[in-house]
């Protein structure tokens with residue numbers, strides 16, 4: 001059995017992932033998301049940047065032929081080359097088990113080892129802003145493999161994070177923790193059955209097995225499909241024998257309130273949420289209030305590139321008497337941020353009574369930030385903020401929907417809205433903008449404007465539905481409206 005650094009890395013995120021990676025075939029693998037592709041590109045760019053600083057050599061063997069690549073890596077280490085890229089480290093501690101690590105770089109350091117008066121330290125490139133447990137775990141794994149192969153420990157593990165900046169990993173803490181995790185990961189890989197599925201939006205959205213796991217979860221009516229059922233809450237519900245959506249939907253909130261630690265408001269919402277999914281209907285959480293209604297309404301969405309600290313697009317859909325017109329204020333270069341901010345301010349001040357609908361708090365936070373950055377009078381900024389209405393907060397406060405998460409994409413798709421770029425997301429927009437900056441190819445700008453306009457249109461669709469839902473519940477308070 002071959003146990004790799006990738007198995008260990010993904011085990012930290014989800015015990016099911018290494019099992020599927022080891023057992024699955026490409027035919028079952030549905031491929032990567034645009035976000036995953038962007039992360040691969042970012043990893044490639046960061047690696048290119050790092051490698052520029054080293055006179056590195058690489059094993060010539062086919063990377064798939066890891067035994068030959070390992071032998072060549074050891075030969076390069078024995079020669080004492082300055083750095084090794086695509087090195088392969090393996091260890092067979094017992095018959096039938098081989099550990100395999102592929103650090104991004106091995107860097108020669110002073111200090112005795114079996115090779116002579118030098119040894120090697122592994123460098124791992126990661127894309128998070130902080131040294132997450134899985135980063136440190138794999139760094140410790142590589143350090144351990146090195147210690148066995150060169151008869152000495154590197155002083156630390158080393159992570160290379162965006163910035164770029166380097167972060168040292170304290171091996172005295174990280175290695176014992178890694179060994180515990182490695183034992184658990186090995187047991188999973190030796191098991192016959194896959195670990196239980198648990199769909200979690202934050203960790204599953206990047207996983208190529210999401211399609212397969214979603215099918216399994218759907219077939220089981222698994223509770224992880226209910227927004228708000230976290231792994232900790234699921235453990236408590238399982239103790240009570242509640243493992244499926246129908247089982248949760250049939251519970252009394254008051255009974256669950258006594259049996260769990262969640263609190264009455266949370267259990268009431270969870271039960272209602274399970275009922276909404278089971279019935280395929282939206283359900284109000286109480287009296288359903290009306291949203292602001294004006295002859296002119298604005299629907300607002302921002303695109304920003306955090307690495308450039310730049311808001312490059314303010315998209316505003318102006319709806320007058322039911323007729324929408326889109327305005328996209330786009331900065332063709334990051335220095336144009338102030339100009340497009342002013343264009344946005346000028347437009348919204350043209351309609352002083354129009355409510356500004358948006359989805360999630362990012363837009364209002366950004367208005368505040370850009371107002372400070374460009375010295376916009378505070379009263380003016382406050383007047384704009386007072387008109388903003390966050391539809392995400394509105395939805396999650398007043399209604400449950402038959403969706404598995406409350407992103408704009410999930411809600412608007414349930415309402416039948418379709419994006420012209422079906423797989424695009426915020427990360428894709430950032431990638432398009434960076435491609436435009438480097439290539440000046442206008443098709444990238446067109447793509448990100450279309451995506452932004454569709455986000456504004458989706459927000460408009462949601463607002464229209466909320467108005468209709470309000471009317472339906474006002475006319476018949478006990479009626480359960482469908483989407």
Ligand code: SF4
Pocket residue numbers: 013014015016017020197198199200203204207208209210211213214
């Ligand atoms: S989709 Fe989610 S549950 Fe399935 S393997 Fe990936 S991370 Fe785990």
